[in-house]
Amino acid sequence: MLKNKALIITVLTVLIPVIIQLAFLRYVSYYVDKAIYGEYVILATFVYGLSQVFLSLPGQAFARFYNSAINKTHFINEFRTYLIFINLLCIIFFLIFFVIYGSRFSNVTYISTYILFVLLSNYTLNQMAFLLSLERRVYFVLKIFEASSKYLFPLVIYYLYSTLESLICGIILGYCISFLLILYFSRNFPFKITVNLANFYKHIIFAYPIIFSSIFSWSISLSDRFFIDNYLTSEDVAIYSILAQFSGFAQVLAMIYGTYANPIILKQYEIEKKNGLKLFKKYLTYFSLTLLLLFILVLMLPKSLLAIIIEEKVIFNDYYYYTFIILFSGVTLTVVQTVASMYFVLLKQLHIHAKIFVFAAIINFFLNFLIADYGIMAAAISTLVAYIILNILILLWVKNDLKKVEL
Numbered sequence: 001m002l003k004n005k006a007l008i009i010t011v012l013t014v015l016i017p018v019i020i021q022l023a024f025l026r027y028v029s030y031y032v033d034k035a036i037y038g039e040y041v042i043l044a045t046f047v048y049g050l051s052q053v054f055l056s057l058p059g060q061a062f063a064r065f066y067n068s069a070i071n072k073t074h075f076i077n078e079f080r081t082y083l084i085f086i087n088l089l090c091i092i093f094f095l096i097f098f099v100i101y102g103s104r105f106s107n108v109t110y111i112s113t114y115i116l117f118v119l120l121s122n123y124t125l126n127q128m129a130f131l132l133s134l135e136r137r138v139y140f141v142l143k144i145f146e147a148s149s150k151y152l153f154p155l156v157i158y159y160l161y162s163t164l165e166s167l168i169c170g171i172i173l174g175y176c177i178s179f180l181l182i183l184y185f186s187r188n189f190p191f192k193i194t195v196n197l198a199n200f201y202k203h204i205i206f207a208y209p210i211i212f213s214s215i216f217s218w219s220i221s222l223s224d225r226f227f228i229d230n231y232l233t234s235e236d237v238a239i240y241s242i243l244a245q246f247s248g249f250a251q252v253l254a255m256i257y258g259t260y261a262n263p264i265i266l267k268q269y270e271i272e273k274k275n276g277l278k279l280f281k282k283y284l285t286y287f288s289l290t291l292l293l294l295f296i297l298v299l300m301l302p303k304s305l306l307a308i309i310i311e312e313k314v315i316f317n318d319y320y321y322y323t324f325i326i327l328f329s330g331v332t333l334t335v336v337q338t339v340a341s342m343y344f345v346l347l348k349q350l351h352i353h354a355k356i357f358v359f360a361a362i363i364n365f366f367l368n369f370l371i372a373d374y375g376i377m378a379a380a381i382s383t384l385v386a387y388i389i390l391n392i393l394i395l396l397w398v399k400n401d402l403k404k405v406e407l
Contacts, residue, residue, distance in 0.1 A: 010260040017147030024151035038234030056214035061203035077194035119175035149174025209350035216361030224379035247327035326380040333387035
């Protein structure tokens with residue numbers, strides 16, 4: 001009964017934010033100026049990419065060692081302290097971004113984008129504690145507020161002012177409100193600057209390879225927006241981003257899996273390694289079969305149904321429709337590799353994971369130059385090819401390594 005209740009909360013934790021995101025895409029696709037949204041995508045891609053890279057190390061270490069920490073408050077504050085230095089370090093990257101894009105964006109926009117990064121990074125790490133401690137109700141509330149911050153608040157402010165700055169201010173307002181909420185829920189874990197050099201060294205040794213995985217993962221999944229922006233137009237960036245985000249609804253299953261299964265696997269592995277690996281193998285098999293059924297279902301969907309979310313003149317254009325199908329294929333594969341990658345976390349072999357990502361990202365990088373001649377479909381194909389390579393290499397390695405373990 002408790003497991004069923006936990007699963008229901010987990011499903012709702014994922015589905016409600018996805019519904020909010022689909023509403024956002026519907027409005028953006030039909031009513032937001034494509035040039036403005038294309039500019040917004042470039043800024044958001046930079047922020048989320050930077051977060052993905054710099055939060056990868058503390059995020060992986062936090063997840064891996066949370067259950068083994070005796071003093072949870074002390075442990076959480078160690079990572080909150082890491083965030084202070086990460087936020088200060090990233091000022092350098094925002095200055096580089098400013099130098100590259102110069103007068104394309106206003107000074108207020110650059111400053112607002114940095115504020116967004118700080119709010120996002122702190123909110124992301126703090127909410128992980130509630131997931132890993134299996135406080136699913138609190139985590140549910142936090143995810144709903146986060147989805148509202150990302151998708152509802154920007155649209156409300158854009159509706160009033162219809163500018164690029166209004167989209168950014170909307171998401172900042174949302175995250176400010178959400179951050180106040182997480183401070184309330186975290187009142188039992190008061191913040192105090194905490195430094196433990198022995199733990200810091202342990203976290204670095206364990207998770208440093210994930211930085212390379214994250215950099216090259218970002219290169220595969222998001223850098224194509226910058227290639228499109230360079231070779232094509234902001235409108236093309238907007239259309240590609242809308243198609244990519246819509247195709248990303250396949251990640252609903254991955255989010256349900258990650259929210260429900262990963263904390264269980266991590267906790268079980270900490271208690272008994274073989275049982276943890278058995279759970280991992282069973283969940284991966286069931287999940288892959290479910291994902292295959294979803295992929296077949298999407299291929300059967302009529303365009304008229306897709307037009308509920310995507311603007312009709314876009315989705316009924318064969319070029320854009322086939323770009324969507326290619327993007328969805330890539331998302332399906334990235335979901336599989338994301339789930340399979342848990343194996344590298346469990347066995348502390350992230351260096352292998354990083355090497356696989358480097359290889360796939362290099363191929364993706366050179367394929368992205370085809371965007372100049374073949375448009376956004378080339379971006380979708382380059383991403384798909386990269387994820388095909390990733391899945392083949394990761395699954396082969398996991399399969400071979402599991403044979404060495406007597407389960």
